[in-house]
Amino acid sequence: MLSFDEIEHRVSQWMGKKRFKHTLGVVESATQLAKLYNVDVEKARLAALLHDCAKEMPLKDMQALVEASKYEADDELLANGNLLHGLAGMIRAEKEFSITDLEVLEAIRVHTTGKVHMSKLDKVIFLADYIEPNRDFPGVDELRRLAEQDLDKAVLLGFDNTINHLIKQHLSIYPLTILGRNDVLQSCK
Numbered sequence: 001m002l003s004f005d006e007i008e009h010r011v012s013q014w015m016g017k018k019r020f021k022h023t024l025g026v027v028e029s030a031t032q033l034a035k036l037y038n039v040d041v042e043k044a045r046l047a048a049l050l051h052d053c054a055k056e057m058p059l060k061d062m063q064a065l066v067e068a069s070k071y072e073a074d075d076e077l078l079a080n081g082n083l084l085h086g087l088a089g090m091i092r093a094e095k096e097f098s099i100t101d102l103e104v105l106e107a108i109r110v111h112t113t114g115k116v117h118m119s120k121l122d123k124v125i126f127l128a129d130y131i132e133p134n135r136d137f138p139g140v141d142e143l144r145r146l147a148e149q150d151l152d153k154a155v156l157l158g159f160d161n162t163i164n165h166l167i168k169q170h171l172s173i174y175p176l177t178i179l180g181r182n183d184v185l186q187s188c189k
């Protein structure tokens with residue numbers, strides 16, 4: 001298997017400067033969250049480094065990657081690169097770097113949509129993607145503060161922000177995102 005630095009170099013060639021900076025920010029935030037919540041730091045760093053590795057592929061290429069794989073995607077996921085890049089990124093990570101760690105692969109897959117029964121690693125990557133140092137949106141500081149106090153409550157706020165944003169933009173909400181949100185809400189009670 002390639003070293004972290006070698007993978008980092010390859011990943012940097014698959015994306016523009018801005019997204020690579022974001023990726024390194026996610027690695028930084030995922031490292032901090034992993035330490036805070038007793039998650040394997042090496043797994044968190046690897047999943048963070050790879051989470052957006054397919055984000056800049058044309059949608060057609062993402063679809064081809066998924067269709068040539070053993071994995072399945074529903075029509076809604078297949079039609080939207082904002083959703084599909086998680087699964088496509090997981091397949092790319094598995095294919096290009098022979099990553100076999102199922103926890104790492106799953107965290108890459110679900111980093112945007114979320115799902116029901118997210119692992120702590122899934123939550124760390126989902127949240128790090130939101131709060132990494134380059135992120136700047138209304139409410140990001142509150143989310144950063146909450147992320148230091150309560151992982152589930154912070155993930156819930158992340159879901160709520162996403163869903164609110166989608167509603168305001170009159171965009172469709174992926175059903176699994178709603179189920180994931182309701183699931184983590186239960187954990188917050």
Ligand SMILES: [Fe+2]
Pocket residue numbers: 051052055085111112
């Ligand atoms: Fe992403």
Ligand SMILES: [Fe+2]
Pocket residue numbers: 022026051052129
């Ligand atoms: Fe990202």
